[in-house]
Amino acid sequence: MKSSVIIFPGSNCDRDMDVALKKFGFENQMVWHNDAEIPKSDLIVLPGGFSYGDYLRCGSIAGKSRIIKSVIDFANSGGLVLGICNGFQILTETGLLPGILQQNKYLNFICKNVFVKIKNKENKYFKKIKKEVLELHIAHNEGNYFCSKNELKSIEDNGQIAVTYCDHKGNDDDKNNPNGALKNIAGIFNKDKNILGMMPHPERMIDPFLSGEDGSLFFENLIESL
Amino acid sequence: MVDVNEKIAIEHGLKSDEYKKICDLLKRTPNITELGIFSAMWNEHCSYKSSRRHLKKLHTKGEQVIQGPGENAGIVDIEDDDAIVFKIESHNHPSFIEPYQGAATGVGGIMRDVFTMGARPIANLNSIHFGSPDHEKTRNLLRGVVKGIGGYGNCIGVPTIAGQTCFDESYNGNILVNAMTLGLVNKNKIFYSKAAGINKPVIYVGSKTGRDGIHGASMASAIFDDKIEEKKPTVQVGDPFTEKLLLEACLELMAGKSIISIQDMGAAGLTSSSIEMASKGDLGIEIDLTKVPCREENMTPYEIMLSESQERMLIVLEEGKENEAKKIFDKWNLDFAVIGKTTNSKNIELFFKNKKVAEIPIDFLAENAPMYDRKWIKAKLPKENKFSKDRFKSLKLSDCLMKVLIDPNIADKEWIWDQYDHTVMGDTIQKPGGNAGVVRVHGTNKAVAASVDSSATYCYAHPLTGGKQVVCESWRNMISVGAKPIAITNCLNFGNPEKEKNMGEFVECVEGIAEASKYLNYPVVSGNVSFYNETKDKGIKPTPSIGGIGLLSNYNKMMTMEFKDEGNYLFVIGKTEGHLDQSIFARNILTEFNGPPPEVNLFNEKQNGNSILNLKNKNLIETCHDVSLGGILTAISKMGIKSGKGIKLFPLEGLVNKFEYFFGEDQGRYIIEIKPENLENVENMLKKESIHFDKLGLVEGDKITYENDLKLSIDDIKEGYKKWLKEYMVN
Numbered sequence: 001m002k003s004s005v006i007i008f009p010g011s012n013c014d015r016d017m018d019v020a021l022k023k024f025g026f027e028n029q030m031v032w033h034n035d036a037e038i039p040k041s042d043l044i045v046l047p048g049g050f051s052y053g054d055y056l057r058c059g060s061i062a063g064k065s066r067i068i069k070s071v072i073d074f075a076n077s078g079g080l081v082l083g084i085c086n087g088f089q090i091l092t093e094t095g096l097l098p099g100i101l102q103q104n105k106y107l108n109f110i111c112k113n114v115f116v117k118i119k120n121k122e123n124k125y126f127k128k129i130k131k132e133v134l135e136l137h138i139a140h141n142e143g144n145y146f147c148s149k150n151e152l153k154s155i156e157d158n159g160q161i162a163v164t165y166c167d168h169k170g171n172d173d174d175k176n177n178p179n180g181a182l183k184n185i186a187g188i189f190n191k192d193k194n195i196l197g198m199m200p201h202p203e204r205m206i207d208p209f210l211s212g213e214d215g216s217l218f219f220e221n222l223i224e225s226l
Numbered sequence: 227m228v229d230v231n232e233k234i235a236i237e238h239g240l241k242s243d244e245y246k247k248i249c250d251l252l253k254r255t256p257n258i259t260e261l262g263i264f265s266a267m268w269n270e271h272c273s274y275k276s277s278r279r280h281l282k283k284l285h286t287k288g289e290q291v292i293q294g295p296g297e298n299a300g301i302v303d304i305e306d307d308d309a310i311v312f313k314i315e316s317h318n319h320p321s322f323i324e325p326y327q328g329a330a331t332g333v334g335g336i337m338r339d340v341f342t343m344g345a346r347p348i349a350n351l352n353s354i355h356f357g358s359p360d361h362e363k364t365r366n367l368l369r370g371v372v373k374g375i376g377g378y379g380n381c382i383g384v385p386t387i388a389g390q391t392c393f394d395e396s397y398n399g400n401i402l403v404n405a406m407t408l409g410l411v412n413k414n415k416i417f418y419s420k421a422a423g424i425n426k427p428v429i430y431v432g433s434k435t436g437r438d439g440i441h442g443a444s445m446a447s448a449i450f451d452d453k454i455e456e457k458k459p460t461v462q463v464g465d466p467f468t469e470k471l472l473l474e475a476c477l478e479l480m481a482g483k484s485i486i487s488i489q490d491m492g493a494a495g496l497t498s499s500s501i502e503m504a505s506k507g508d509l510g511i512e513i514d515l516t517k518v519p520c521r522e523e524n525m526t527p528y529e530i531m532l533s534e535s536q537e538r539m540l541i542v543l544e545e546g547k548e549n550e551a552k553k554i555f556d557k558w559n560l561d562f563a564v565i566g567k568t569t570n571s572k573n574i575e576l577f578f579k580n581k582k583v584a585e586i587p588i589d590f591l592a593e594n595a596p597m598y599d600r601k602w603i604k605a606k607l608p609k610e611n612k613f614s615k616d617r618f619k620s621l622k623l624s625d626c627l628m629k630v631l632i633d634p635n636i637a638d639k640e641w642i643w644d645q646y647d648h649t650v651m652g653d654t655i656q657k658p659g660g661n662a663g664v665v666r667v668h669g670t671n672k673a674v675a676a677s678v679d680s681s682a683t684y685c686y687a688h689p690l691t692g693g694k695q696v697v698c699e700s701w702r703n704m705i706s707v708g709a710k711p712i713a714i715t716n717c718l719n720f721g722n723p724e725k726e727k728n729m730g731e732f733v734e735c736v737e738g739i740a741e742a743s744k745y746l747n748y749p750v751v752s753g754n755v756s757f758y759n760e761t762k763d764k765g766i767k768p769t770p771s772i773g774g775i776g777l778l779s780n781y782n783k784m785m786t787m788e789f790k791d792e793g794n795y796l797f798v799i800g801k802t803e804g805h806l807d808q809s810i811f812a813r814n815i816l817t818e819f820n821g822p823p824p825e826v827n828l829f830n831e832k833q834n835g836n837s838i839l840n841l842k843n844k845n846l847i848e849t850c851h852d853v854s855l856g857g858i859l860t861a862i863s864k865m866g867i868k869s870g871k872g873i874k875l876f877p878l879e880g881l882v883n884k885f886e887y888f889f890g891e892d893q894g895r896y897i898i899e900i901k902p903e904n905l906e907n908v909e910n911m912l913k914k915e916s917i918h919f920d921k922l923g924l925v926e927g928d929k930i931t932y933e934n935d936l937k938l939s940i941d942d943i944k945e946g947y948k949k950w951l952k953e954y955m956v957n
Contacts, residue, residue: 108644
């Protein structure tokens, strides 16, 4: 399986993602933002970081970068596109995913382990994961998901909510919402479920010495499902 | 152009005799640009004129040392071809004036010091000191500093893995922000600032030069007064995004062979970087200031030379490599300009619009900078307090423990480190809040531990003991995670050196640091000095911050402070005399502020530490935590809180005062957890090595209990411990 990680100026989780993808068997390549084309891939990843300094608005400049046209074409033809953290913000800026990511409710950067509940397993990203609740890690200042009422209805009707913040038992209520996200949304799909954007970082949870290992389940499933 | 005279020189922070010396050396009156350069190079911050004489006493050598003090950062060997580049630096004055930018650029500056040597930064740490929590400025300063540190480090993508936060009213008017960075480098690919060869192109890369930060270094060499807010324009403004690009571009260029020397533009900007490179290479340097990329219009040579705009580097390249280098900086969208060349004149010569605007022999600025032997007084060891039994009569162990755990200097700091990305780079295997932060050396079985410590209360009570103590505490933090202590970096924060008492504090702290680091083979390889932390005649307590690093050859052997299993034994390693003077208990519960700090016995320190590492190597201990502020009871409470497991303490033997035993801050001690099946082995080993130990108790249940005197649930003490700072910050 071939994957491509796009490097924007200011990306800083590109290496971590490269390490994780290779660990679970992907043949990964790094692609520079200023390239016109993406080499043949089964999966494209937009990594976390502060693309273009996140100036103007998180992910907005990256959403207009040269490489993005190829990403959009790839996604529209059904290819798998995964955006983590800043990558999620970029995906909303391109319009590939609905909604936006606002500043965290308490206005602070948050770096900690969180639990997320898998809301939809009918897709390649979560299909074979046996657990219902994963322990992942967040590190962001703008992860407070928001969209219009109409958008929310359509997201819910189409099963586009991927993961929600919750406690270890899976209660995704207000008490377990670290950043104020609408409906505790931590990650969403597009209608066809080939695009996933999420704030938590599975690539930081891939061995027992790190914050945890549930990230491994994510990548194991991904390579198996493809 | 302004005519220079003594008055203008004094406005630049120079003393009249220093100005006279400049005129004598030049055999003429300097012009304004030259005066600016002298003032920048001769101020305390750049010249170390009050401290140099004493810094020579520091122990700086050892088999593990590749580069000691005097370069951008220190470098130590960590086996194979790997080396760690590290340094701590202060950004106190700017952070008080503008906390966000001051702290942010402190982090940016120290990271540049590290990557300019060819290393990729792998961890950030910090030590921050604020005034009393009741002081009107404290909350906002704390908020701004934490946001600044996070804002910069998080954006670059370097984890902030450990730190220290203290509160004391002596910092009401002068907070301390000390930032530390560790970088990883191949020891055959280190870059230095020493220029070599003549007619080599001098390259400017990074951000454009603006008017920000002009005279920042001079501001950092002065005491504060009522008009301090007016100095805001001297605070630099940071752009972490540009720094990230600069980091990647420099490392890309460094992979090739075109760099002769490289130096970041830190304090005193283009002035100090160009002079340092030339001075170390025993060369001259010629710069055409017209070619310096400027952000603002009509900047004068004076402003260009003294700007402290951030994210800039100066590079001396091999001839003919300019295009190759430019391609890399173009790729990263950074400014790149050939602005001059090295010469054999041994002078710095500046040109602007085809006119020579300054010419100064480099010697005058570096070697001939003033050096003072300031007067100082030796501190006496204060008399010990004798606490009568009556003073403890009405006290309850449980109340005391709760009170100690919510002391601002003990209480949990999660509110702070949750705002720092501490997991990016995927190698953080011990997060903030433990004995030390630990990061793996990417792709190997090795890991590096790091921590920052200070003990201003002890240093204030007796500087010599305090200096020793803080080195020992750093050493214990390394041991506690199972790392072999390797070396330290020190950030020496003091008051006004022109006052004999403050100078004495400095001299004796340095002597204490020197003695301990020599005895423990824990050399000082880098650091900086920050004097004049004083506002309206009130100086801070002497605060040397020690950043230590240690090596774990195999990170599978790392120790943490969480209890592992019910029924395991807890030992205290090291002797407990019950020293309460200067302890949290004495200050917080007995409201007693006098007396000597705990004694430091270097022999025991070394023995105890080495025996812990021996025990760990034989897999005989499960958990380790050093005993520091708040004594034994605080240490085990924190261990219980982290693991959610309780402790049953054994009855104390003999006529020991339980408050002294449980809250005393004697040095050289650790708590270890031992499985029952290893008990005999451990006891035998400790006896054989003549290490003092006490059997303290068992890991048991979900409460902390001692006889009938103490019974608190771990959940309750956790709540108190965790909530103080969070509540303080929302109020």
